[in-house]
Amino acid sequence: MGNRTKDIWNDDDGAGKAEKRSGPVRRFFVFFLALAAVLGVVLAAAYRDGTGFDVLRRYLNYGGSASSGEERYRYAASAANRFAVLGDQLVVLSDTSLRLLNKDGGETWSTQVKMTTPALSQGGGRVAAYDIGGRSLYVLDQSGGIFHLEMEEDEPLISATLNSKGMLAVTAERRNAKGAVYVYNQDLKQAAEFTSGERFLTDACITGDGNFLAAVRLGQENGVFISNVVLYDLREVGEKEPDADYSVEDGLVLSIGEQSGRLVTVADTCVTYASSSGKVEAGYGYGGAYLRSYSLGESFTALLLNRYQAGNVGRLVTVDADGEELGSLEIHEEVRGLSAAGRYLAVLYTDRLVVYNENLQVYASLRGITNVSAVLMRGDGSALLVSPESASQFLP
Numbered sequence: 001m002g003n004r005t006k007d008i009w010n011d012d013d014g015a016g017k018a019e020k021r022s023g024p025v026r027r028f029f030v031f032f033l034a035l036a037a038v039l040g041v042v043l044a045a046a047y048r049d050g051t052g053f054d055v056l057r058r059y060l061n062y063g064g065s066a067s068s069g070e071e072r073y074r075y076a077a078s079a080a081n082r083f084a085v086l087g088d089q090l091v092v093l094s095d096t097s098l099r100l101l102n103k104d105g106g107e108t109w110s111t112q113v114k115m116t117t118p119a120l121s122q123g124g125g126r127v128a129a130y131d132i133g134g135r136s137l138y139v140l141d142q143s144g145g146i147f148h149l150e151m152e153e154d155e156p157l158i159s160a161t162l163n164s165k166g167m168l169a170v171t172a173e174r175r176n177a178k179g180a181v182y183v184y185n186q187d188l189k190q191a192a193e194f195t196s197g198e199r200f201l202t203d204a205c206i207t208g209d210g211n212f213l214a215a216v217r218l219g220q221e222n223g224v225f226i227s228n229v230v231l232y233d234l235r236e237v238g239e240k241e242p243d244a245d246y247s248v249e250d251g252l253v254l255s256i257g258e259q260s261g262r263l264v265t266v267a268d269t270c271v272t273y274a275s276s277s278g279k280v281e282a283g284y285g286y287g288g289a290y291l292r293s294y295s296l297g298e299s300f301t302a303l304l305l306n307r308y309q310a311g312n313v314g315r316l317v318t319v320d321a322d323g324e325e326l327g328s329l330e331i332h333e334e335v336r337g338l339s340a341a342g343r344y345l346a347v348l349y350t351d352r353l354v355v356y357n358e359n360l361q362v363y364a365s366l367r368g369i370t371n372v373s374a375v376l377m378r379g380d381g382s383a384l385l386v387s388p389e390s391a392s393q394f395l396p
Contacts (some may be wrong), residue, residue: 109144
């Protein structure tokens with residue numbers, strides 16, 4: 001009989017097969033080591049300043065081959081254009097169209113509109129597009145349009161806001177009253193309605209937990225404008241009187257939102273922070289400076305305060321929900337735009353873009369920009385540079 005014994009230790013053919021099998025294993029091992037090294041650097045940066053995870057997010061979202069200045073979105077130039085970011089997509093609203101452009105520059109969804117004063121607001125992964133003084137309102141998510149509202153002809157829109165859950169508050173004029181607010185739940189079904197018979201309603205927002213509506217009313221006392229915020233409990237069904245209210249002393253409220261569980265109002269003279277029970281808990285006054293521009297972020301407010309009514313001499317300030325300054329920066333040049341998102345603030349100067357953290361320390365910058373009219377900050381630390389006919393991304 002032939003010898004069928006096999007030396008598994010010294011079998012040359014087996015060695016060849018083992019080498020072939022070890023190739024993929026070796027490549028996986030090298031990849032694993034490289035990934036571990038990258039994650040080590042990211043975690044170290046995240047531990048140091050909290051931005052390292054955003055580096056990883058940008059890498060995963062846009063890829064290692066993506067570059068700054070890459071033109072991603074194109075649209076028709078219009079002085080009426082308004083823009084908002086929705087994930088990695090761009091919402092473009094003009095007086096004639098509403099479009100959602102995907103990350104490759106293609107069109108995810110669009111519709112024709114007819115608006116005189118187009119405006120956008122966003123929250124909860126949605127964007128509300130509406131016509132101030134008009135009748136039409138649309139809500140979009142990353143798949144496209146999901147809601148359309150047409151107001152009565154004699155009850156035009158004033159404002160629209162979305163909270164962090166995507167609940168919608170619509171403020172409009174009301175016949176035989178000083179205004180009304182309509183509340184829509186996460187499914188965008190009308191859940192409540194409130195009217196004002198004493199003072200004019202100008203804006204409203206729903207708290208992040210969905211339990212309260214805060215509405216801004218404007219009036220006059222002794223020839224002075226008075227801003228008053230009224231609060232309604234949305235857990236109770238039916239129209240009723242406000243549960244609480246508070247005044248913004250000597251200030252004309254321009255915007256209302258929420259930060260760190262507190263209602264925040266930006267007025268022409270101060271920023272005010274209050275609880276949902278109507279108690280004013282903190283504030284930040286401008287000290288006689290003039291509010292030139294502002295941006296409400298998720299956890300801080302950015303203010304551009306001018307020393308004089310005209311000119312470009314002043315301060316850039318960031319303020320937290322306790323009314324405390326996080327950072328302050330002297331400004332002696334034109335600022336063309338502010339945009340806060342996440343832990344970042346994008347500031348568009350005439351010749352460059354600077355991304356700061358919430359303490360106004362420089363995180364990244366891009367010089368030599370031209371023909372850029374606006375900037376849109378993303379929560380992951382990237383930004384979109386908006387030009388009249390296109391938008392390009394900046395990746396720090």
